[in-house]
Amino acid sequence: MSSPTTFDFKDLGTMAVITPKGEIGYPEAAPFRTAIKQAQDKKMPRVVVDLSGVSFMSTPGLATLVEALQTSKRTSTALVLCGLQDRVRAVFEIARLQTVFKIVPSIASAMEP
Amino acid sequence: MKPKPPPVGGAFSEPHLHLRMMSSPTFLSGVREMVGSVCKRLGFTDMQCSQIALAIDEALCNVMRHGYRRASDKPIWVSLWSLDSAGMAVSPGAPAVPAASGTVSELNAGSTEPDAVRIVIEDLAEQVDPACIKSRDLDDIRPGGLGVHIIKEVMDEAVYERREGGVGMRLTMVKKRSSNKPTPPTTPNSTNSCGTPKP
Numbered sequence: 001m002s003s004p005t006t007f008d009f010k011d012l013g014t015m016a017v018i019t020p021k022g023e024i025g026y027p028e029a030a031p032f033r034t035a036i037k038q039a040q041d042k043k044m045p046r047v048v049v050d051l052s053g054v055s056f057m058s059t060p061g062l063a064t065l066v067e068a069l070q071t072s073k074r075t076s077t078a079l080v081l082c083g084l085q086d087r088v089r090a091v092f093e094i095a096r097l098q099t100v101f102k103i104v105p106s107i108a109s110a111m112e113p
Numbered sequence: 114m115k116p117k118p119p120p121v122g123g124a125f126s127e128p129h130l131h132l133r134m135m136s137s138p139t140f141l142s143g144v145r146e147m148v149g150s151v152c153k154r155l156g157f158t159d160m161q162c163s164q165i166a167l168a169i170d171e172a173l174c175n176v177m178r179h180g181y182r183r184a185s186d187k188p189i190w191v192s193l194w195s196l197d198s199a200g201m202a203v204s205p206g207a208p209a210v211p212a213a214s215g216t217v218s219e220l221n222a223g224s225t226e227p228d229a230v231r232i233v234i235e236d237l238a239e240q241v242d243p244a245c246i247k248s249r250d251l252d253d254i255r256p257g258g259l260g261v262h263i264i265k266e267v268m269d270e271a272v273y274e275r276r277e278g279g280v281g282m283r284l285t286m287v288k289k290r291s292s293n294k295p296t297p298p299t300t301p302n303s304t305n306s307c308g309t310p311k312p
Contacts, residue, residue, distance in 0.1 A: 002142050002146065023142060025138075025141055025142065025170055025174070026138045026141060026170075026174045026177070026178070027138040027139065027141065027142075056145075056163075056166070056167075056170075058167060058170045058171055058174065058260075058263075059171060059174070059257070059259045059260050059263060060174065062256075062259060063256035063257045063259075064256070066254060066255060066256045067256045070255075070256075086160075087160070087163045090160070090163075090164075090295075091167065091263070093295075094262070094263055094266045094267065094295050095251070095259050095262070095263065096251050097254075100254055
């Protein structure tokens with residue numbers, strides 16, 4: 001049984017790391033958007049979203065990430081996704097968004113310069 | 114007068130599983146978990162179960178957001194049938210009755226797993242032209258507009274229609290156990306010229 005989704009935020013100076021844990025569907029999209037916006041508002045050069053703890057994502061979650069990508073392009077900052085589980089990666093592929101985002105395997109690779 | 118809901122499932126027989134829920138996003142997680150869990154017991158793979166759960170979530174989300182315009186106190190019905198290879202409803206998983214000297218193989222021989230599952234989602238929202246329920250163009254990268262595309266990609270059949278009685282919509286979806294969907298990407302054909310919100 002799924003527990004309520006949590007959103008951890010870390011300010012590492014030159015980058016922010018957002019770590020959601022749980023599921024990101026319609027009800028979770030708003031707090032997810034708030035967490036990412038919090039990072040993007042700080043104008044950090046890179047925002048990393050660590051999705052390794054996300055077991056389910058539907059289109060409201062994808063929409064939130066597309067919004068964040070548009071913001072990052074507008075502000076010339078980087079948005080990096082990492083740690084996608086197979087079923088979450090499959091949703092990106094069905095929506096043909098896997099090549100639109102910068103997606104790397106792990107948080108370590110997301111933090112590489 | 115409160116509209117009387119038409120018989121659930123339209124022309125189909127009595128569903129094997131039937132659920133009435135309110136249009137609150139709070140219940141999305143529980144419903145998709147329940148349906149995914151049932152499909153697992155019906156013999157679908159883990160990936161197929163997660164695809165079915167995703168389709169259910171997207172369909173319910175569309176009803177809540179577009180059909181009921183985010184009102185959280187409207188009814189939605191979810192019905193499920195297990196089907197045989199001819200698409201007929203088949204009673205799932207009835208355990209075999211062993212002979213007095215029955216062996217394990219004899220016990221297993223009687224277990225039946227369906228070939229497919231049919232899931233019907235119905236509501237009392239304003240009716241729209243089913244032809245206008247389409248995804249956005251996938252090449253037009255912007256937030257939203259992907260729910261219908263996801264449903265059609267992961268399910269083997271997905272048909273929208275108006276319910277009888279002039280109120281409400283019905284989505285009938287079928288997922289086959291032999292399905293290897295989603296298939297590789299094809300050229301999108303999703304122009305919406307209906308002037309209605311794209312789900």
